[in-house]
Amino acid sequence: xxxxxxxxxxxxxxxxxxxxxxxxxxxxxxxxxxxxxxxxxxxxxxxxxxxxxxxxxxxxxxxxxxxxxxxxxxxxxxxxxxxxxxxxxxxxxxxxxxxxxxxxxxxxxxxxxxxxxxxxxxxxxxxxxxxxxxxxxxxxxxxxxxxxxxxxxxxxxxxxxxxxxxxxxxxxxxxxxxxxxxxxxxxxxxxxxxxxxxxxxxxxxxxxxxxxxxxxxxxxxxxxxxxxxxxxxxxxxxxxxxxxxxxxxxxxxxxxxxxxxxxxxxxxxxxxxxxxxxxxxxxxxxxxxxxxxxxxxxxxxxxxxxxxxxxxxxxxxxxxxxxxxxxxxxxxxxxxxxx
Amino acid sequence: xxxxxxxxxxxxxxxxxxxxxxxxxxxxxxxxxxxxxxxxxxxxxxxxxxxxxxxxxxxxxxxxxxxxxxxxxxxxxxxxxxxxxxxxxxxxxxxxxxxxxxxxxxxxxxxxxxxxxxxxxxxxxxxxxxxxxxxxxxxxxxxx
Numbered sequence: 019x020x021x022x023x024x025x026x027x028x029x030x031x032x033x034x035x036x037x038x039x040x041x042x043x044x045x046x047x048x049x050x051x052x053x054x055x056x057x058x059x060x061x062x063x064x065x066x067x068x069x070x071x072x073x074x075x076x077x078x079x080x081x082x083x084x085x086x087x088x089x090x091x092x093x094x095x096x097x098x099x100x101x102x103x104x105x106x107x108x109x110x111x112x113x114x115x116x117x118x119x120x121x122x123x124x125x126x127x128x129x130x131x132x133x134x135x136x137x138x139x140x141x142x143x144x145x146x147x148x149x150x151x152x153x154x155x156x157x158x159x160x161x162x163x164x165x166x167x168x169x170x171x172x173x174x175x176x177x178x179x180x181x182x183x184x185x186x187x188x189x190x191x192x193x194x195x196x197x198x199x200x201x202x203x204x205x206x207x208x209x210x211x212x213x214x215x216x217x218x219x220x221x222x223x224x225x226x227x228x229x230x231x232x233x234x235x236x237x238x239x240x241x242x243x244x245x246x247x248x249x250x251x252x253x254x255x256x257x258x259x260x261x262x263x264x265x266x267x268x269x270x271x272x273x274x275x276x277x278x279x280x281x282x283x284x285x286x287x288x289x290x291x292x293x294x295x296x297x298x299x300x301x302x303x304x305x306x307x308x309x310x311x312x313x314x315x316x317x318x319x320x321x322x323x324x325x326x327x328x329x330x331x332x333x334x335x336x337x338x339x340x341x342x343x344x345x346x347x348x349x350x351x352x353x354x355x356x357x
Numbered sequence: 358x359x360x361x362x363x364x365x366x367x368x369x370x371x372x373x374x375x376x377x378x379x380x381x382x383x384x385x386x387x388x389x390x391x392x393x394x395x396x397x398x399x400x401x402x403x404x405x406x407x408x409x410x411x412x413x414x415x416x417x418x419x420x421x422x423x424x425x426x427x428x429x430x431x432x433x434x435x436x437x438x439x440x441x442x443x444x445x446x447x448x449x450x451x452x453x454x455x456x457x458x459x460x461x462x463x464x465x466x467x468x469x470x471x472x473x474x475x476x477x478x479x480x481x482x483x484x485x486x487x488x489x490x491x492x493x494x495x496x497x498x499x500x501x
Contacts, residue, residue, distance in 0.1 A: 069463050166460035168427050169477065170436015170443050170452050172379070175372040210360030211367065219367040223358075257370045265358075 020141045021355070024235025026228075029200040029355040034137045035193030036348065037147075038089035039304035042081040044156065044182025047293075047301070050282045055305040056183075057084050063157065063182055070157035071102060071110075074184075078111025078153045081184035085149055089188035093117060094145035097136045099128040100153045100296055101180075102162060107153050117149075126221075126250050127204075127325030128152045129185065129300040130344025134201040136189045137346075143191075151186030154295030163214070163330060176216040178252045178294035181281060185300025187308070196311040196319075199353040200236055204228035204343040206327065212338045214328070218255025218278075218291055221324040224341030225251060226262035229322060232345040233268065237357055240270045244316045247307060248343075249299030249323035250278035252291030277302035299323040307348075317350045383442030386435065390446045394419055416447055423448035427455040453477040 023029050041056045048059030058080065065073040078098070086092055096119040100107035105121040112119050124131045132150035139145045159180040160167055189198070204224050211220040225248050233240060240246065240263075251259055256276045263270055277299045278292035303321055310316040327340040394415050401411035426432040432452045436443045443449055454474060461473040475482060 161460060165477065166456040168430060168433045168452070168456035168459050170427075170432045170434075170439075170449065170456075172374075172437055172440045174374050209358075209363045211363075216367065216371060219371065223363065254367075254371050258366060261366060261370070262358075 125325030
């Protein structure tokens, strides 16, 4: 049964299994270093639709379709979200699926939130199977948060590139693992960052605090985990995360990776600090990390999707960019917690 | 850690834009656009335009070409390469009007394209007009 431990952590002593994952990405992601691992790569980023927003919804729908097929089950609930206003990317994507849906939003950390809530629902017996999924689309995100695509401007080296894609996971009480054994829900952090072209800097403190709190709450050391994978800090955010944790006496340089750095080839694909967006952590988890867990190459993963919370309005009104993160422990063994 | 000391950390960790490279590219492309403008003006003058008409011909031609290049997805690439070099000339202004037009056409011709076409260029127009009013007043009264 799920139990609240320490300040911000929930642990599971009975199995909450991730039975399958699904990933869909756009063309640029398909050409990236992980291109061959995704379940589906779009031939063009419009996905046969008239608008970017509709294209994102098609990805959501098709990706859940892949997930249902791979897991062989139709979930009782969906927990899903994206970056568009009012979670429209998700809502229009799932309207034909006929499954009760919880729409969630935590910017690019949404996948962490969805996994955490899905785990609690599955564990509590509220549902047999719950699907957690997120999406993002470079063009719909640019339109919502930045400038028209055809505007001839330059992006600074600290900026990140929103991943076009969708990632989803099926959670069930039954299955052979890997299992969600704990999660730590991060607090909203505000370090006064107000540069919308440096999201990594806004999110790094949230990731550092969340990881520190997770380790404190669970009594684990950082090297307990084979891999600590943050969502979309990018090169700048990763550097800041390592520095912040070091000040705290924790060194994760050897077992840390950032999904945003891995999904693109920075030099060849001109993506500056790396990938970002809800789909970044979700698609990389689904396509790469989950498979490595399944193969036993990884046994203990701490997945830390990170989010920068703001809107064009909040930025223009002078508010700073907030950070958030969720640390989700995913392991090949069920842990009998006695803390 | 407080915001100030974190800000210091961020500054150290964030790579700067390659200023020299950006300046050279901006200089070259901006200069090229202006040179093309001068060629157009000379061309018009040779064909018997007076100076005022030749200037108008040049502006209109550059605006139309930049607008076409924006629609074809080429101007954003020039902008990425040249930065201020392609933003500052009149072609940049054209791009800043055409790109929202392309982007928001999907939201309809009235509330999409119509309402949002000046989302980037609007401030330039507003404050350009305001400034010219002020300058005009000074000119009017000082010139008496």
